[in-house]
Amino acid sequence: MSLLHNRFGLKPNPSQAFPKLPQFSAFMKPCRFEGEVRDLEVEGTIPPEIHGTFFRVMPDPAYPPYVDDDGWFNGDGAVSAFEIKDGRVQFKQRYVRTEKFVAERKAHKMLTGKYRNKYTDLVELQVRTTANTNIFPYKDFLLAIKEDAHPYAMDAKTLETIGLYDFEGQLPSTTFTAHPKVDAKTGEMLCFGYEAKGDGTPDVCYYTIDSEGKFTQSVWMTAPVVGLMHDFAFTDNYVIFPIIPQLCDIERLKEGGSHWEWDGNCPLYIGVLPRYGAKGTDVKWFEYKTSFPGHTANAYEDDSGNILLDMPLSMSNVFFWWPDAQGVSPDPRTIKSDLVRFTINPAAEDLQLAQPEVLIDHDVEFPRIDDRWGGKKHRHCFFDHMDPSLGTDFAAIGPAMGGGYPPYNSLGHLDLETRKLDVYFPGSTHMCQEPVFIPTTDKEGEGYLLALVNNYRTMMSELHLVSTADFSKPAAVINLPMRLRAGLHGNWVDGQDLQLDFD
Numbered sequence: 001m002s003l004l005h006n007r008f009g010l011k012p013n014p015s016q017a018f019p020k021l022p023q024f025s026a027f028m029k030p031c032r033f034e035g036e037v038r039d040l041e042v043e044g045t046i047p048p049e050i051h052g053t054f055f056r057v058m059p060d061p062a063y064p065p066y067v068d069d070d071g072w073f074n075g076d077g078a079v080s081a082f083e084i085k086d087g088r089v090q091f092k093q094r095y096v097r098t099e100k101f102v103a104e105r106k107a108h109k110m111l112t113g114k115y116r117n118k119y120t121d122l123v124e125l126q127v128r129t130t131a132n133t134n135i136f137p138y139k140d141f142l143l144a145i146k147e148d149a150h151p152y153a154m155d156a157k158t159l160e161t162i163g164l165y166d167f168e169g170q171l172p173s174t175t176f177t178a179h180p181k182v183d184a185k186t187g188e189m190l191c192f193g194y195e196a197k198g199d200g201t202p203d204v205c206y207y208t209i210d211s212e213g214k215f216t217q218s219v220w221m222t223a224p225v226v227g228l229m230h231d232f233a234f235t236d237n238y239v240i241f242p243i244i245p246q247l248c249d250i251e252r253l254k255e256g257g258s259h260w261e262w263d264g265n266c267p268l269y270i271g272v273l274p275r276y277g278a279k280g281t282d283v284k285w286f287e288y289k290t291s292f293p294g295h296t297a298n299a300y301e302d303d304s305g306n307i308l309l310d311m312p313l314s315m316s317n318v319f320f321w322w323p324d325a326q327g328v329s330p331d332p333r334t335i336k337s338d339l340v341r342f343t344i345n346p347a348a349e350d351l352q353l354a355q356p357e358v359l360i361d362h363d364v365e366f367p368r369i370d371d372r373w374g375g376k377k378h379r380h381c382f383f384d385h386m387d388p389s390l391g392t393d394f395a396a397i398g399p400a401m402g403g404g405y406p407p408y409n410s411l412g413h414l415d416l417e418t419r420k421l422d423v424y425f426p427g428s429t430h431m432c433q434e435p436v437f438i439p440t441t442d443k444e445g446e447g448y449l450l451a452l453v454n455n456y457r458t459m460m461s462e463l464h465l466v467s468t469a470d471f472s473k474p475a476a477v478i479n480l481p482m483r484l485r486a487g488l489h490g491n492w493v494d495g496q497d498l499q500l501d502f503d
């Protein structure tokens, strides 16, 4: 670790207080808690068939930044684990010991600068990732992932960091997606990295890992733009790569600018590559008008061989904190992502995509399905959902919310066979984080949703457990004696596969 010549006159923040900005205030004030809380308060009854652990990760800055207006996405990865067994809940939380976190803890201050811009750092690190976007079970451990680097491996029982993980030297790319997918039938894991040869490179590497952990193929492709490739999808025969029109320019990075800039002239590209046996040049980059693709719900092939791809889609820049070259962003209150379905003929010569079908005409994000149906025709889709008419007391909670991420006041369940939308409303002072689905039978979608819910009246976090068969009330509400700020992604690990260690 060596100190860098500082080109931009940046210096460490002498303050031990977080900036008075919305993303560091009220419910978004950093939590910075590590430890355990045993036997959380449970209102209602957790059904005994629920046995397993909900892992989730949030960006949670350990130290005040020295760059202006540092965003939510740049916080250090903090992993929460909720183990549910015999109707009781045990909670544990720990930061990922990234190289960045360890160096900053030693210095008692932040030494790294802007989100994904190493040129603004005050220290030279091998890897500056925050590991803050997904916590994904792999073998008998966890991968703490941000898409700008290799994952960190964590001990699933203790949440201790094991270290950077390159799959025993097999990882071909310098980056690893925050959204790996597992084909439940075969246990095959499908992954990719973008900016895969370093910051600003258009190289994308798709790779597959068999159930034994062996890399079975890697395919190098070139993206049409160096854009934000956050999530992807797969079917039996294809992998599908939407590109958010937020573009990276290495010269801007070197000048101390932001990693991403919205390009209102860039189409939405959706890459389609054969899942097996492809060469990089086989990828087809389909195009749709400029729009912002959210997280994928799922994709599958219909009887005529078309790919159906379900995901939220906004006609404006959801990541408004990264404006366009003129500094222009939409008013956050006007941003809305419908749940849509693209139909893509992988054999088409014409790469222009037709307008997608709107499945839900409300603002939705964080779609989840019963993962056993990944890549197959799914019937049930769950998601975070915003419907202002449900009765949220916006006037009361507004000042308590802090800033930087979109609010969702309910959980949605769309039955794609009946097209019926079910809505779970957690309360008038509550907003929902991403749900996980907990299967309890072999039947698709039968089970429970579990989601962290921010209660802006109590300024505490709650876990709401909701049966997918009854969205009228929660099966149980689990109260945390603390506040966990907005997180990104989580996953459920069955108790047959894992038992956590507690003192």
Ligand SMILES: C=Cc1ccc(O)c(OC)c1
Binding pocket: 059, 072, 073, 074, 132, 133, 146, 147, 230, 488
């Ligand atoms: C939700 C998307 C997303 C995309 C890129 C990121 O670096 C990220 O960090 C938390 C989140």
Ligand SMILES: [Fe+2]
Binding pocket: 133, 178, 179, 230, 231, 295, 488, 489
């Ligand atoms: Fe994500």
